[in-house]
Amino acid sequence: MSKYIPNYHNVHNKFKLNGFHLNAEDLCRVAYSFIKEGEDFEKPVGDFILDWFDGKEFIEMKTSGSTGKPKTIRVEKQAMVNSALATGDFFGLEAGDTILNCLPVKYVAGKMMFIRAFILGLEMDFVAPSSHPFELIDKQYDFTALVPLQAMNSVDLLHNFKTIIIGGSAVSAALEKVLKPIKANIYETYGMTETITHIAARKMGKKAFTTLPNVVLSQDKNNCLLIHASAISDEIIHTNDIVELVSENKFIFLGRFDNVINSGGIKLIPEQIEAKMLPFIKKRFFVTGKEDKELGEHLVLVVEGLEEPIDLSKIKTLDKYEKPREVIFVNKFKETATGKIIRKDSLS
Incomplete structure (x- = not known):
């Protein structure tokens, strides 16, 4: 019996946003409210929600621009759903789990936190993105995603989370050292806009990244990573990242070919x-x-x-x-x- 794959139109009946059960129609009403009278960080959320439920099969996003000029790319919504399912499988997320989203929804990582919540039936609290995101938080969560600066500024509060993923830029040796004593499952993620956020993760203390489900790796003649992920892209994704390939599902990041x-x-x-x-x-x-x-x-x-x-x-x-x-x-x-x-x- 084949596994049920939800469509991007679906909103799981256990999904909650800031404590409220919302379906697709409810979410669109919330989106209009965010755009019209929301705070600055809520307006991009409203725009994203309306884009997600607008009937088109794709969504447009900008790349980060870390190695060249930012560009706009089209990403299939169903591919984003598939990415959310792979994250759920890899990190053991289940319907009813609690997550905190403190990333800007203007970028792919913040968008994907919403999509994981819609699709997997997660109870998501959403707060203003900042370098100190947990200042007003007084509860525990199953899952969150951070950039390294947020993690470094929140070390004393990270014990309130069961699983933490850190991405956006590399986790430095200094950050990894201060994270070591924390009793949480902490991972550095690997990915980019073109891969719809992460396609691999490395648990703190380990050297190698392990791929999420349905991702296979290879290398080109320059030892740069090639990503075969049929659930999110029909084409092989070429990167400029030099790696040591441990297996078709594990690699050690060495550096960027551009550098x-x-x-x-x-x-x-x-x-x-x-x-x-x-x-x-x-x-x-x-x-x-x-x-x-x-x-x-x-x-x-x-x-x-x-x-x-x-x-x-x-x-x-x-x-x-x-x-x-x-x-x-x-x-x-x-x-x-x-x-x-x-x-x-x-x-x-």
Whole structure:
């Protein structure tokens, strides 16, 4: 007997929004109210709900712009439903579970929290997105999704959640260290707008990401990840992420192909070098390549904030090719709306 797959028109009869049972018709009334008289963070929710129930089979979304100009793409609503079902299977979400959505609905991650709630029958509370989202929360939840900044600012309150997923940008070694003692199931997720949020997750303490159901992985000639996810895309999704492929369902993230530095014929992956530097540099930073007549490129350390002495000789784990030849200070890094550093723009 085949498994029942809900349609994007469906709203589960156990779905609740901020404590109220709502069907599709109710949700559209709420949406009009949000648009007309809601707070600033509620207006995009109203727009999204009306778009979801407008009869079209797709929804338009913008990519983040972390590696190029943001672009608008069309995503099939049924593919978003399939993504929600895969998340439910992977994290064991069941009808009646409680979730907190503190992500902006303008972006795919915030939209998907609503869709998971509609489709899986979850009881969702929705609060204003902020860097300190739990300040007014005094209850426990089964599930939430955060960006790294929210997680770092809420460490003392994360024990109120059974399962926490963190995405939008990479979980740093510093954040992972402070999350280690927390008694919750905490995962870093991997995905992008094109994959309809995450297609894999890594439990804190583990190195490898594991795919959600119905996702198979491979690599191209540059060792970049290829994603085969027929439930969300008819085409293979090509990424610029260099990975170590453990199996067709597991991988270790190494860095982005766009960021690779070729210095005298040696290929350097910035993310690997940055991980070694992280315990020694307190400010935000990244490494990149700078044009060099002799080497093609040489390695540069870019630090956010006022200039100060940085002693790189203390970092014994760096090999001779991984030691920056100069340090550049930048007053303020350029970022995407989800907090990812835009490396090239930060240097211009």
